[in-house]
Amino acid sequence: MRLEDSVARCASLLAEAERLLAERAPDGGDEAALRLETLDDALLAAWTAAERARPASRAAAARLEDFLFYRRGLLRRLARSGVRVGPGLLASLFRGSAGRRMFVFVTHACQLRCSYCHVAKDSRRMPDEVVDAGVRLMLRSLRSEVEFHFFGGEPMLAFDAVRRATLLARRLGARAGKTTRFLLTTNGLDLGDDELLFLQEHRFSLEFSCDGARDAQLAQRATAGKGDYYARLSANLARLRGAGVPYVVITVVMPGDAGSLLERFRYLAGLGHRRIQVNYALGSLWDEASRAEFFRQMSEAARWARGEGIEFVNLTASRREPVILNGDLTLDCDGSLFRGPVLFDGALTRSSDGRPLGARSEAARSRSYREVQRLFRADRVERALLPDYYGATPFDNFVSLCRAYRSRPRARAVVLDNVEMGLLSRGLPAL
């Protein structure tokens, strides 16, 4: 389809959804929500095509940019024209944009310095008032189910904040009649018995990151002090297996390591882990050869996992690709609320063998990081009223990333490359 035709189709989908919402006010309804979700898919497809074809039709691409966060404009237009906006209408309007899940960066501290990590390390921890404001915000969601995903840095280093958020969320969730879910991503180095008990009691799911056998792990994931922690990691992984906390082991593959993906997968399964996820390294440039090798080995791993009764998490519905365009909310330690992958800058700067792209100074890096943060900043958590309002769609984040990296062609190439990796991952055979 020509880009101009795609833009016209998007405009007509939007007009139809607007009419349906106005007719069904104040309750909204499935029909309008589905129309908007079709529009989101059409926008993402059109923008992807426009980026692949650049410089194609600049005018049509600019018209696509007018759809950025169109839900907010639509809400304003409906209210201005006197339509009664009830909770049902709001729920239909925002159902398709992210906002059900919040990534909570309880700390930026971490014992490791993984080669693919994009989180700026410092000793900040989330103060109680920010924890409380984040929980209260999510519990105002229009959805009946909300999820808190504790992240960092290493969240076990700020476990008091995790405890506080969980207890408050459960109390407020029960009062509001909402289901609360908790997820935590950990490097596994500080997994004590008390903490495991708490995670079990509150029905957490865990993501435990491990890049395979000792040498592979230590090569990609050195400690800040360069020590050998592998025995500790293995012991904690073994303890986790018997702790009654559902978990998935996540392994991150760099482009240069694509050839060892299957071997690594089998190694982790051989340790007794039954749910395994493989992440391609974001922020790296996947050249044609490494990309082909990655997907060849993924297919092999899928076949092997099926035969062994191992759950290959990438092939389940819970995996949302392209990950780089994920629009869930992120709450940073200092109370800044972002949409999407904003804390992953530093990112978008690595070549296929993991080396930094270009010799950017720290000052330039931090300038660019601030610029990306500015584009993805939603609000201060204590000022935000409705989490759904801030959620973004993959289209919103794709356009924003392209804007952020407009003057950095190599970083922009990495964005397009990582989106492509995500779209190709969608093509893997589902379980």
Ligand code: SF4
């Ligand atoms: S463990 Fe996680 S936060 Fe720490 S350096 Fe590695 S990827 Fe980054």
